[in-house]
Amino acid sequence: MTAPQETVRRLGYEDFAACLALAQDRGWPAEYRAWDLLFAFGEVYGIDDPGGGLAAVIALVRYGDRLANLGGLLVAHRHGRRGLGGLLMRYATERAGTASVWLTATEYGRQMYEGLGFRATGTCTRYAGHLRPGDQPGRWSREAEPSDLPEIIALDAEVFGARRTEVVACLFSVAEQIRLVGGPAGIRGFAGVWRGVDGPVVGPVIAEDSDTAAALLSGLAPAIEGPVRIDLYGHRPKLRAWLEEHGLRDAGGTTVMVYGDDPPGDRARLFAPVTRAIG
Ligand SMILES: CC(C)(COP(=O)(O)OP(=O)(O)OC[C@H]1O[C@@H](n2cnc3c(N)ncnc32)[C@H](O)[C@@H]1OP(=O)(O)O)[C@@H](O)C(=O)NCCC(=O)NCCS
Incomplete structure (x- = not known):
């Protein structure tokens, strides 16, 4: 198996099926409506797998200059624990450039996000x-x-x-x-x-x-x-x-995590997101 080049590129709708395949590789459903929202309103970034398809993917949804949401971080099982997840997280957080970056972390991701400077602010059940x-x-x-x-x-x-x-x-x-x-x-x-x-x-x-x-x-x-x-x-x-x-x-449950400022708005009245990745 050839290791992926660590080149991040912006994905387009032509990569849609490869994103769904990556989700299924990790046992997640091929939630095409949720991915459609990410492609329509966000920026999806990925790393190609030299063997075909994608090795890793992440979605960034920017809401003005104060708030961005990260979601859909997936690394193909066969390329796990080589730093691709961390690489994409750093890339997307920097790219967001917003005062606050927000995400919902699975247990797999939480420790890594803490290491990148995210802090837990709540739960999502x-x-x-x-x-x-x-x-x-x-x-x-x-x-x-x-x-x-x-x-x-x-x-x-x-x-x-x-x-x-x-x-x-x-x-x-x-x-x-x-x-x-x-x-x-x-x-x-x-x-x-x-x-x-x-x-x-x-x-x-x-x-x-x-x-x-x-x-x-x-x-x-x-x-x-x-x-x-x-x-x-x-x-x-x-x-x-x-x-x-x-x-x-x-x-x-998952953990709500924030990088930078606390998110704006009145989160006490936000009971449920559209999707966890979009917020
Ligand atoms: C969570 C996930 C994205 C992490 O991706 P990854 O590419 O394996 O992450 P990284 O390699 O950057 O880091 C993960 C761990 O591997 C370790 N690691 C990184 N490079 C390594 C290497 N060369 N050798 C051994 N371990 C390594 C990191 O230190 C980190 O360990 P830690 O969590 O104990 O600190 C991946 O496991 C995944 O897709 N999981 C399923 C979907 C999911 O839960 N996504 C997160 C949604 S919030």
């Missing part, structure tokens, strides 16, 4: 199962309409800490449903469900508190077929209890 609605699921939330988009984009920007108009607008075309909770002073939260490769995925969920988040999830539940997953940021004991009462189980 995957919940999975058949989501049952609460009482009167349609009462507290309603389906979002295109005319709600400007207000949804504004709320997302306030909570996320950066305006990501294109990402949120794209959600309207890929999501199976988006619901919101309104209020006299404007939207108090919204949540979407989209179809992942192994079933429906709930995200993002932005809400002023756990009760609002539960109302959104309850409203989405009747339209969801089969087991769903959601990546929940933070401890959220009240919402976790609600999820467990309504059919979901803890399916494992």
Whole structure:
């Protein structure tokens, strides 16, 4: 086996299938919608495998000059522990050039990221199962309409800490449903469900508190077929209890890590990302 040259190049859609193959090499699903978002809104970098395909890949999604998200770091099993993961991480962090760089780390990655100067700031727990609605699921939330988009984009920007108009607008075309909770002073939260490769995925969920988040999830539940997953940021004991009462189980955690400044926005109201790689 020839060792890869340590040349990082920007990948394009022609490398899309090779990224999915790399994910499968590591036992991850070929989550093509999530990768599509990364190619559409981010910069994907990789290292070629001299034997064909890719040896390693990483995605950088920049949100203005204050915040960037890293995700999708994968090194082919056959090229592991040779420094390629660290190389791509350093490359992408430097390239981001933002005040804050943010990621969600698996146990494999966490130690390496700490060595690169990232610090743990919280948790992200995957919940999975058949989501049952609460009482009167349609009462507290309603389906979002295109005319709600400007207000949804504004709320997302306030909570996320950066305006990501294109990402949120794209959600309207890929999501199976988006619901919101309104209020006299404007939207108090919204949540979407989209179809992942192994079933429906709930995200993002932005809400002023756990009760609002539960109302959104309850409203989405009747339209969801089969087991769903959601990546929940933070401890959220009240919402976790609600999820467990309504059919979901803890399916494992990752660590939220930051390099540089704490992320902007109001992360307390960010309950779940669109995807972990996009934020
Ligand atoms: C996590 C992952 C990206 C790491 O990639 P990698 O290329 O193996 O990482 P590196 O080689 O740069 O560093 C990993 C370890 O190998 C060690 N290493 C690096 N070069 C080495 C060498 N020549 N010989 C032996 N060990 C070496 C590093 O010191 C590091 O060890 P440590 O974690 O004990 O400090 C890879 O294991 C992977 O794809 N895992 C599955 C997907 C995943 O979890 N991705 C992270 C998402 S957050």
